[in-house]
Amino acid sequence: MLIFASYDNILHAFARNKEVVHTYEGHKARIHLLQPFGDHVISVDVHNVLIVWNIQSEEEYLQIDFDKATFAVSALLHPSTYLNKILLGSEQGTLQLWNIRSNKLLYSFPGWGLAVTTLEQAPAVDVVAVGLVSGHIIVHNIKFDETLMKFQQDWGPITAISFRTDGHPVMAAGSPVGHIALWDLEEKKLMCQMQDAHSTAIAGMTFVPGEPLLITNGADNALRVWIFDGPGGTGRVLRSRMGHSAPPTKIRYHGQNGEQILSAGQDGTLQSFSTVHEKFNKSLGRGSINKKKSKKKGLKLDTMALPPITAFASEVAHQSDWDGIVACHQGYITCTTWNYQKTSMGAHKLRPEEFSKHKPIDIYATAVDITSCGNFAVIGMSTGQVDVYNMQSGIHRGHYGKETAHEGAIRGVAVDGLNQLVITAGSEGLIKFWKFKMKDLVYSTELSSSPSGILLHRDSGILGIAFDDFTISVLDLETRKIVRTFSGHHGRINDMTFSPDGRWLITSSMDCSIKTWDLPSGCLIDCFLVDSAAVSLTMSPTGDFLASAHVDDLGIYLWANRSLYSLVSLRPLPADYEPSLVTLPSTCPMQDVDVSGDEEPCDEMIEYVSPDQLGEQLVTLSLLPESRWKNLLNLDIIKKKNKPREPPKVPKSAPFFIPTLPGLIPRYIPPEEENDTQSKVVNLGILAQKSDFCIHLEEALSTNEYKAPLDLLKSLGPSHIEVELRGLAPEGGGSMEVMLSFLRMIGMMLNKKYNFELAQAYLALFLKLHLKVLSSEPKLLEELSTLSMQLEETWIHLQALFNQSLCVLTYMKSALL
Known part of the structure; x- marks a missing residue:
């Protein structure tokens, strides 16, 4: 009914996976072991204090303090059928069996002289598997204190143990390097190995009761379900949920539906995250010089792995025909292509022809862009060279400039929506416009400072330029002039993104702020602070979400665009505006929270009421239609034209209508009283009214x-x-x-x-x-x-x-x- 989770020194109980129903406070240090126990739950902290809690009343039932020098608790287990008893393992190697109802030590096991890392109940009664720091696994009978069998792994300490319960006598053991060993308990030997099940240590593993399914997780931010249905007893991945094992560095929306976000991380992988549901997430894998050799060597010994991706560009046009993603890697001259539909690395390696045989260390790709048709990739190098490649064949199609496009390193490249212009930015402080096909220089302009990056909004033809002096400029491609300049950041500009309509430019900086600039008015309209600086930003093509990736953070955070569903004032922020610190979005559902109550009243839209008169010198017209006043002088002519040639004939049987008075507002004539004798006396008072x-x-x-x-x-x-x-x-x-x-x-x-x-x-x-x-x-x-x-x-x-x-x-x- 409940899920228990500890954070620091506090223990929580969750119901229905979302509601905290109990909170247990009493530990002085971080909790590192948990064991549900009937109506109680047991927790052990790093200061060696064991507390038994009553689940419903949240009170301490029992507290036991152990001496860290003689018995430092490192593992905790409730043996099956052992009423009111728990088995504790220690870093000293000894084990103790306690009755927590009477608070008595029932038996002490001498151990094997090595620290116990994990304890796991076997399917057989009285049998427990003990994992040791040396890599040994002891299958021990605790009733008679006898060792039944002993195994040894060569990959370091045992991190997790689990037993199959579907009729196969198999024990699985995890290791700190991510390998899993499967042991045959009848033959008492190693059955098979599952190497590189995770790229980091196996944190936990559990066989599903009565099923050939093993669930594992690790510090690589992955949760995998393995099914054992193949020959040799080894398992294959049935399902997985995974994120980056190292923080993402670049995120961009893929396609125009606003449902997929491509993310490149420091772990060297390129992944796609869905904003609809996690089941649509997929990993495109790690970049590799030679995929076949990489698979043979495994993750740990892979010398063919490429460094992390620093920049990438993607297009959905022709992605079903050939690769639609191109990426450049940190300190690496070769750019790689990726196939979104095949969820794998592409067929081509893009690098200049003169470096086809040798790869220099000091020359590397710095910027990349792909045309809107998906046919060409434009790549900028640290030497100032800008090359064009065909995405379908990987053939080099030329370069810009006689030898190099710029004297300094390329800080950004962009291609317009019609493949007419290529814009390049160099570290020497120049922006250059080139004809895409002819490779001729069209225009060059000098910037006020060295640019750190550029971003083009293709639909509106505006180019955002971030500078090393923490300012941002906006350049219009039509006039080739700087039309807006923004200053206000106090740190390096990490990333920029435009809103779909091109009206907003959203920037993130190392000063931990995210700012929204309104381009038509040239004003700052929104600013807030986050705990860790956003290294990358991307706005949904549909305008509903802003996605952000942060320093030392594995997640991608989605921010909702409030202007889509509520009235938001887009007035410029005052010069002395102090931005508030905003907590990052979380997956915890908000219940019965009044969002409008947290907002400042100045953010609410104030309805503008137009005054009757704008100024003393101005003339105001009425809002009446022309038919009400324009023909007043010509009414006699209109009546003559509309006069019928013949008098209207009274119909034989006229339908019943309620008579009304003439005018625009219909008013009914009050019914007259029927009198048999009509008076011939004229009432002069009515005429004079x-x-x-x-x-x-x-x-x-x-x-x-x-x-x-x-x-x-x-x-x-x-x-x-x-x-x-x-x-x-x-x-x-x-x-x-x-x-x-x-x-x-x-x-x-x-x-x-x-x-x-x-x-x-x-x-x-x-x-x-x-x-x-x-x-x-x-x-x-x-x-x-x-x-x-x-x-x-x-x-x-x-x-x-x-x-x-x-x-x-x-x-x-x-x-x-």
């Missing part, structure tokens, strides 16, 4: 607040607006005060300079309808003259702005042509 617009204008005359009548007018259609403006005159049921209020409303709109086109349309229709009345009233004429001055002043200012803009546009067009 004023509209809402007139009432609002009368109120605004005293309060000077014209928002209500203007909003009402903006909600009406053109025909309704004409009816409302006709009704402002005295003969239409209005008054001079209402007309004066309307003119003041137009004056307010012109004064505040908003709804400018509505003010023009409403005033034009008002003048067209009531010009005779306006000319006969002195108060209205005075208001009209004030309006005329306002209108003329605003229009002159607006016309000056129009003319200035048109002049600038004409000049720009002529300059471009």
Whole structure:
């Protein structure tokens, strides 16, 4: 039900592989031995203290302190059928059998004068296998204190022992060099060897009960399942989960689906890790000068192994036809090709023709790139030479420059997306552009400092350049100019990566910081610190993950792009911004954690509300469609055109419709009461009723607040607006005060300079309808003259702005042509 794991001096119990249900604290030193024991668990630390814990209550049941000089506990075992008893092995060679319920030493075994490294229960009762530091394995009967059989391995101390329980009397033993020996217990002899099962010491091994399966693990960061189904009794790998046994140095996404990450490590291997599931991981193996000789010699004696990969490039185009990965190795002149689909090293070794017979020590490949079509590889050397090779045949296709492309070592090479240009960077501080096919020099520019590396974003044609003075520049391939320069790192730039759209440049440095630069604005928009510096970065082609590899760390860490699933403010960080230390991502699932609670409020996106008026000198138009105001002066013409030639005929049986009032907002007519006798008396009060617009204008005359009548007018259609403006005159049921209020409303709109086109349309229709009345009233004429001055002043200012803009546009067009 539980899994026990210790970290330093603390012991944890896990349930369902993810939830810590118990924590046991009491040891003063690091725990190095564990033994589950029914309702209890036993732990031993390096200070020789043994504690028996009650699993449920987390309390100490028993504590035993051993004298390190006489009995230093080095192995722990519960013999089968031995109730309440444990067997302890020591570095002095003696063994002790204890009853932990009564806390009594039952028996002491004299041992064999050599330190005990491991104890393992045999399938037979009372029989225990004892592994010694000398490489001896003692199969001992602890009931009668008799040795049944004795074996010896020549590979050093015994690190692990396990017995097969599927009917074959076989014992497996591990060694510090990674070999596994299989012993036949009936014949009492060595049956076979499994050499180089791991590249480091075998840390643990267990046969699956009743199955011919052996599970092993080691310090090489590998977990393997071996199946014994072949002749001779040897095992073959059935399944494996493995990572790098030494920290990765270079990682890059492979392909465009964002699901595979290629990783080159200091252990000399090239591996592919899947971001979907671990079952898709695969290892492309170690680089070797001669694969056949390497397999014969084995991992330990392999003199043909190539040094670790320092740089590589990959393309998926034509990877099913020939090799799609090219890599250069540390201090080695030859570049190797790799096949992703065959998961192995490729067929070709790429090196200049003049070095085909001898390989100089002081000349080596420094940079590599592969074309987007997958046909050619461009390799830069430490001498400044840049060569082109065919990936299908491995044939040398020429080099750039007369002898060398640069005077100094090549720090980076890149090929554009259309195979037109090759960009090379030299340590002397020059960036050169070459024609890819003709090998001619197109352009050369001198940099401010010596570059340490370059990175090209092919889709947008921008080149990131990292310098030795810890600055970063961005060069545009079209104009061949430096368009952005960033400074802020305080250590060597380790790696760079672009976002898929080319808007962000993400950099990592030896100052343990990872920074995100926004290229359009030229600002730093994100920065955080990590415990160990990131040596390599790569951004997913789909933009969902950023992967990082760190100093002295075997893992590859994935960072989620928060801008894909939450609102993130991309404002520039202030100059005095102090980055916070972020813990590296882990596989532990987060439960009931409010992510937004940990974020600073400044990181949240603040919704921008546009003001009604941007400035006092600017004119703002309304957001109404043109159909609501543009045709107000032409309504009579439109009505004449739309007038039907024949009067509409009443249908014989009209369908039932709820009658509505005219207007943009539908309002239903209240049902009339049916009376048998219709009254012929006309109700004059109903005819004299004023509209809402007139009432609002009368109120605004005293309060000077014209928002209500203007909003009402903006909600009406053109025909309704004409009816409302006709009704402002005295003969239409209005008054001079209402007309004066309307003119003041137009004056307010012109004064505040908003709804400018509505003010023009409403005033034009008002003048067209009531010009005779306006000319006969002195108060209205005075208001009209004030309006005329306002209108003329605003229009002159607006016309000056129009003319200035048109002049600038004409000049720009002529300059471009």
